[in-house]
Amino acid sequence: DQQVKQNSPSLSVQEGRISILNCDYTNSMFDYFLWYKKYPAEGPTFLISISSIKDKNEDGRFTVFLNKSAKHLSLHIVPSQPGDSAVYFCAASEGNYGQNFVFGPGTRLSVLP
Amino acid sequence: EAGVTQSPTHLIKTRGQQATLRCSPISGHTSVYWYQQALGLGLQFLLWYDEGEERNRGNFPPRFSGRQFPNYSSELNVNALELEDSALYLCATRGDMIGTGEVDNSPLHFGNGTRLTVT
Numbered sequence: 001d002q003q004v005k006q007n008s009p010s011l012s013v014q015e016g017r018i019s020i021l022n023c024d025y026t027n028s029m030f031d032y033f034l035w036y037k038k039y040p041a042e043g044p045t046f047l048i049s050i051s052s053i054k055d056k057n058e059d060g061r062f063t064v065f066l067n068k069s070a071k072h073l074s075l076h077i078v079p080s081q082p083g084d085s086a087v088y089f090c091a092a093s094e095g096n097y098g099q100n101f102v103f104g105p106g107t108r109l110s111v112l113p
Numbered sequence: 114e115a116g117v118t119q120s121p122t123h124l125i126k127t128r129g130q131q132a133t134l135r136c137s138p139i140s141g142h143t144s145v146y147w148y149q150q151a152l153g154l155g156l157q158f159l160l161w162y163d164e165g166e167e168r169n170r171g172n173f174p175p176r177f178s179g180r181q182f183p184n185y186s187s188e189l190n191v192n193a194l195e196l197e198d199s200a201l202y203l204c205a206t207r208g209d210m211i212g213t214g215e216v217d218n219s220p221l222h223f224g225n226g227t228r229l230t231v232t
Contacts, residue, residue: 034220034221036223041225042225042226043117043119043203043205043223043224043225043226044156044203044223045223046220046221046222046223049220089155089156091156091221100146100158100161100169100171101146101158101221102158103148103155103156103157103158104155105154105155106155
């Protein structure tokens with residue numbers, strides 16, 4: 001049973017436009033959420049996180065939105081750049097000192113020049 | 114500051130052999146997590162070590178084991194290798210998050226992984 005879902009395996013966006021990556025979770029005990037970016041042959045790189053006490057967190061071009069009632073979070077990238085092309089994973093953990101982080105299957109973002 | 118380092122980068126073994134993968138954490142990080150990423154799949158949680166002890170393990174058989182050393186580096190051992198163990202094995206570390214009297218959250222920081230191929 002997948003606790004963290006990313007229902008879009010891939011997404012293509014034109015350079016300069018907004019990229020929206022979505023993530024849904026089933027465990028209502030999750031209270032810390034993260035987004036990672038992964039290039040081929042490299043480990044995932046941390047992008048941005050949000051705790052359940054917030055509904056929005058922003059860092060430069062990246063904004064994460066959390067809708068706890070819908071158990072849904074999204075990552076907005078504005079404006080999208082070709083270097084953003086990568087696989088994006090969302091992850092969730094339960095408890096402040098999370099036991100294990102549960103990752104979604106990933107969404108491959110392609111930003112077209 | 115050096116990041117999380119994993120060795121070897123690539124490892125080729127035959128079925129039935131044992132594999133040992135190593136991870137050195139970021140300085141100051143005491144928690145080590147191991148994940149498996151099989152081809153086309155997401156990251157599956159394997160093991161979590163903190164302060165030298167195994168704190169949690171994922172849904173993997175006992176032939177996946179590991180340990181954490183006093184310097185907080187870690188080893189992942191896979192015994193009796195099977196073909197489906199072929200995957201990218203990622204180590205991630207995490208530091209103490211206590212601050213200003215309130216427990217804060219901190220992310221995992223990943224190494225570049227060890228690509229294990231079982232033939």
